[in-house]
Amino acid sequence: MSIEVAGGRRGLTDPILAAQILAAIPDKPLETQRKMNYFMTPRGRRINEYEVLCCYTQPTPDWIPGGLDWGDWTQKFHGGRPSWSNESTEMHSSDWLKHRDPAFRWHALYVKDKAEEWRYTDRFLKAYSADGHVRSIDPVWRDEVLGDYLGAFGFSEYGLFNSHSSVVRDCLGDTIRMSSAMIALDKVDNAQMIQAERTFLAKLVPGFPESTDIPKKEWTKGAIFKSARETVEKIWQETYDWNEILFSGHMIYDPLFGQFVRREFFLRLASYYGDNLTPFFVNQMQLYHSQTKGITTDMFHTCLSADPEFGEYNDRLMRAWSDKWLPQTVNALKDFMGIFAKIPEIKGVTSKDAIQAALERVFDDWQRDYAEPIGYKVDTAALIKTVLTGLK
Amino acid sequence: MAISSATKAATDALSVNRAPVSVGAQEVHKWMQSFTWDFDKNRTKYSTKYKMANDTKEQFKLIAKEYARMESVKDERQFGSLQDVLTRVDAANRVHPKWNESMKVISNFLEVGEYNAIAATGMLWDSASAPEQKNGYLGQVMDEIRHTNQCGYINYYFAKQGQDAAGHNDARRTRAIGPLWKGMKRVFSDGFISGDAVECSINLQLVGEACFTNPLIVAVTEWASANGDEMTPTVFLSIETDELRHMANGYQTIVSIANDEAASKYLNTDLNNAFWTQQKYFTPVLGMMFEYGSHFKVEPWVKTWNRWVYEDWGGIWIGRLGKYGVESPASLRDAKKDAYWAHHDLFLLAYALWPTGFFRVTLPTAEEAEWYEANYPGWYDMYGKVYEEWRSRGCEDPNSGFLPLQWFAENNHPIYIDRVSQVPFCPSYCKGASTLRVLEFNGKKHSFSDPWGERMWLSEPERYECQNIFEQYEGRELSEVIAEGHGVRSDGFTLISQPHTNKDGKLWTLDDIKKIGCVFADPLKAL
Numbered sequence: 001m002s003i004e005v006a007g008g009r010r011g012l013t014d015p016i017l018a019a020q021i022l023a024a025i026p027d028k029p030l031e032t033q034r035k036m037n038y039f040m041t042p043r044g045r046r047i048n049e050y051e052v053l054c055c056y057t058q059p060t061p062d063w064i065p066g067g068l069d070w071g072d073w074t075q076k077f078h079g080g081r082p083s084w085s086n087e088s089t090e091m092h093s094s095d096w097l098k099h100r101d102p103a104f105r106w107h108a109l110y111v112k113d114k115a116e117e118w119r120y121t122d123r124f125l126k127a128y129s130a131d132g133h134v135r136s137i138d139p140v141w142r143d144e145v146l147g148d149y150l151g152a153f154g155f156s157e158y159g160l161f162n163s164h165s166s167v168v169r170d171c172l173g174d175t176i177r178m179s180s181a182m183i184a185l186d187k188v189d190n191a192q193m194i195q196a197e198r199t200f201l202a203k204l205v206p207g208f209p210e211s212t213d214i215p216k217k218e219w220t221k222g223a224i225f226k227s228a229r230e231t232v233e234k235i236w237q238e239t240y241d242w243n244e245i246l247f248s249g250h251m252i253y254d255p256l257f258g259q260f261v262r263r264e265f266f267l268r269l270a271s272y273y274g275d276n277l278t279p280f281f282v283n284q285m286q287l288y289h290s291q292t293k294g295i296t297t298d299m300f301h302t303c304l305s306a307d308p309e310f311g312e313y314n315d316r317l318m319r320a321w322s323d324k325w326l327p328q329t330v331n332a333l334k335d336f337m338g339i340f341a342k343i344p345e346i347k348g349v350t351s352k353d354a355i356q357a358a359l360e361r362v363f364d365d366w367q368r369d370y371a372e373p374i375g376y377k378v379d380t381a382a383l384i385k386t387v388l389t390g391l392k
Numbered sequence: 393m394a395i396s397s398a399t400k401a402a403t404d405a406l407s408v409n410r411a412p413v414s415v416g417a418q419e420v421h422k423w424m425q426s427f428t429w430d431f432d433k434n435r436t437k438y439s440t441k442y443k444m445a446n447d448t449k450e451q452f453k454l455i456a457k458e459y460a461r462m463e464s465v466k467d468e469r470q471f472g473s474l475q476d477v478l479t480r481v482d483a484a485n486r487v488h489p490k491w492n493e494s495m496k497v498i499s500n501f502l503e504v505g506e507y508n509a510i511a512a513t514g515m516l517w518d519s520a521s522a523p524e525q526k527n528g529y530l531g532q533v534m535d536e537i538r539h540t541n542q543c544g545y546i547n548y549y550f551a552k553q554g555q556d557a558a559g560h561n562d563a564r565r566t567r568a569i570g571p572l573w574k575g576m577k578r579v580f581s582d583g584f585i586s587g588d589a590v591e592c593s594i595n596l597q598l599v600g601e602a603c604f605t606n607p608l609i610v611a612v613t614e615w616a617s618a619n620g621d622e623m624t625p626t627v628f629l630s631i632e633t634d635e636l637r638h639m640a641n642g643y644q645t646i647v648s649i650a651n652d653e654a655a656s657k658y659l660n661t662d663l664n665n666a667f668w669t670q671q672k673y674f675t676p677v678l679g680m681m682f683e684y685g686s687h688f689k690v691e692p693w694v695k696t697w698n699r700w701v702y703e704d705w706g707g708i709w710i711g712r713l714g715k716y717g718v719e720s721p722a723s724l725r726d727a728k729k730d731a732y733w734a735h736h737d738l739f740l741l742a743y744a745l746w747p748t749g750f751f752r753v754t755l756p757t758a759e760e761a762e763w764y765e766a767n768y769p770g771w772y773d774m775y776g777k778v779y780e781e782w783r784s785r786g787c788e789d790p791n792s793g794f795l796p797l798q799w800f801a802e803n804n805h806p807i808y809i810d811r812v813s814q815v816p817f818c819p820s821y822c823k824g825a826s827t828l829r830v831l832e833f834n835g836k837k838h839s840f841s842d843p844w845g846e847r848m849w850l851s852e853p854e855r856y857e858c859q860n861i862f863e864q865y866e867g868r869e870l871s872e873v874i875a876e877g878h879g880v881r882s883d884g885f886t887l888i889s890q891p892h893t894n895k896d897g898k899l900w901t902l903d904d905i906k907k908i909g910c911v912f913a914d915p916l917k918a919l
């Protein structure tokens with residue numbers, strides 16, 4: 001027979017082809033080591049599927065720590081800047097490929113989770129609307145807070161989302177590149193969920209404006225988000241160091257400002273105003289927040305702070321970055337305090353004592369989970385006092 | 393809005409209509425374009441000489457959650473097939489050995505392209521100003537992560553279940569030894585991520601994806617299937633379903649710059665450079681992998697090439713962009729010539745350099761020789777003869793002490809590497825158009841094999857400074873280089889690469905290579 005086979009004949013199922021193939025196959029396998037990436041150091045006891053599919057996909061030469069390749073880049077930027085280089089960050093590492101998403105999510109696992117969340121969201125919204133639940137929402141909360149301020153907060157999430165584009169381009173490791181893209185997608189998902197909630201409300205409440213015009217005006221011109229917006233703009237567009245982008249966004253701004261707005265404002269207060277819709281969405285955002293926290297604390301604490309060679313230097317740098325980003329974030333919270341004057345007061349819930357307690361929860365969490373691991377000394381009581389001066 | 397009247401309206405509305413309501417992806421997507429805002433420093437971090445329009449739209453209208461739903465449905469099907477029926481029929485063990493070897497290279501090298509496309513589309517997401525366009529690129533970022541994982545999955549699957557795991561199990565470490573790696577990095581890695589952002593988009597999307605993805609991802613599934621491999625079609629066709637969106641991203645990028653003055657000045661030059669860059673590697677390497685890396689042949693590479701590269705891409709796809717001033721690249725005609733002989737020239741060198749690979753290569757059999765001669769008249773006199781000579785001198789047998797590299801030295805046919813493409817060539821023994829040009833710059837010599845690449849280098853030598861394997865390994869003994877690059881199997885001495893896939897043939901070891909005493913020399917030093 002000819003070796004040219006036409007008409008889509010398949011070697012697996014065509015008996016004539018299969019016989020020739022089988023005759024050529026060695027009687028026993030030629031290699032006993034069947035574990036892909038067997039040479040690598042796993043995070044746990046064994047190399048898991050995530051590590052098999054993600055680790056060492058980054059083709060960097062060995063002069064970028066962790067890389068397995070050799071030599072120079074085969075094409076550089078105009079003027080000769082290298083494709084990837086150690087100068088892209090002030091941080092140092094003895095292995096840029098060390099990071100792991102603690103949930104070991106490669107692409108298929110990541111989209112599977114989100115797909116389930118989407119299906120459940122669809123079912124939830126249908127049940128919620130058929131139940132007529134929307135009638136119980138306090139009108140001020142609904143029209144002003146959800147319509148304007150939740151909408152405006154969507155821009156914060158959208159801006160943070162965009163801050164990841166250059167991280168995805170510039171970072172020096174495969175796992176951190178994939179993790180950064182995933183936490184970015186979660187951020188744009190947050191912005192989209194906020195818009196989805198507003199569109200949903202517009203379908204149920206005649207006259208409720210789903211347009212982004214008012215929220216955008218609030219975000220760009222209003223007082224409540226002024227410092228938040230300025231901080232997000234700086235993280236997104238003024239910061240070039242990819243580690244600093246991740247650090248400022250996910251180790252300072254979001255665990256303080258983002259957590260207060262999502263968890264202590266929208267999530268905590270919603271049910272007091274008869275709103276059981278917003279918590280459905282914000283709880284998803286909180287899930288993403290906790291997954292992101294796992295990723296960024298792995299990167300900055302488990303990998304960079306604990307780096308055998310550069311750990312101390314990295315801690316010092318992270319403390320310097322904290323000095324730079326913390327005051328702006330505190331200002332963002334201070335401006336945000338203005339929102340309490342816009343809502344009907346509920347004693348013990350939106351009064352100053354309750355706000356202070358909420359701030360204490362956020363700052364205490366941050367101090368324990370983010371500041372202490374890098375030896376950052378901070379007087380949270382003083383910061384909270386500053387924030388509270390924003391109350392009108 | 394007056395609050396009380398709105399609340400009343402809501403209550404009234406509900407009293408007449410309690411139908412369940414949800415929100416669809418497109419209802420959210422339609423607001424996307426307004427998600428951004430203007431501020432002082434809102435600009436990209438990556439320079440480009442083009443300006444992308446602020447109102448560029450994107451046609452697929454995905455939001456994050458809908459994207460996830462769509463991809464996860466495809467994943468279920470794909471991984472279901474792999475883990476269920478293909479495993480039960482022991483499919484990985486029923487692939488022709490030659491093709492088992494080809495997939496070590498194809499899947500791993502494609503993985504590098506996919507991986508770098510993550511970074512490339514990250515850069516384009518940064519460069520685009522329209523939120524819809526950013527969103528299109530974001531979708532692609534995620535897809536390219538998917539594809540990276542999928543390509544890895546092929547090697548993982550073949551390693552776990554197939555007939556020769558070596559090379560599948562460590563491609564990410566051993567691939568860097570040999571002569572194909574640096575050229576691959578030029579097209580699939582650096583070409584996508586280092587340069588003017590739009591130039592990178594042209595490399596990745598307009599040429600890489602729109603032109604070479606078809607032969608690479610689709611044609612490969614036909615060759616795979618003919619040779620008993622059903623894993624690769626299962627995965628690669630699933631990859632391909634995402635590519636339509638990527639080509640659309642590339643198309644939209646051109647649309648977004650079409651009205652910019654810079655486009656009329658630079659676009660066609662950038663396209664021509666990108667086309668030449670990509671074709672210089674893919675044309676010979678794909679042809680070689682298909683024809684020399686298979687037992688059963690689907691059709692001669694030159695036919696596939698003419699249909700997909702020349703007619704479909706050069707004609708139809710570029711034709712569609714004609715209204716934006718895009719012209720078919722000037723180098724297309726030279727590329728067409730390459731599509732005939734370049735892969736035959738390259739295999740001669742790749743076979744000769746076999747010890748530096750991470751896969752086994754096979755000399756053409758008698759029936760293959762016949763097929764080559766029938767499809768490429770003149771093949772035997774140029775190549776067939778040489779392979780016969782090598783075979784008779786025992787090139788497959790470790791006891792022979794003969795490496796085909798020696799033949800090149802004996803016959804005074806030095807092998808050079810093109811500085812720009814990093815593709816090896818032998819100007820004194822080839823049928824393709826390679827000619828040797830040597831230029832000196834900053835005290836260093838550079839060889840080139842074609843005028844298109846040479847011209848790129850002449851205008852920007854600082855972009856192409858990478859040393860090649862001969863410079864890197866100069867003065868070092870071959871077995872030492874292989875050992876250092878981890879080119880051995882788990883027994884610690886048998887080479888991963890071999891010059892045959894004969895099931896009864898003896899396997900070469902480091903000692904067999906060492907005995908020969910082959911030392912790398914830089915051919916440019918001899919000039």
Ligand SMILES: [Fe+2]
Pocket residue numbers: 506509535536539631
């Ligand atoms: Fe891809």
Ligand SMILES: [Fe+2]
Pocket residue numbers: 509536601634635638
């Ligand atoms: Fe793609």
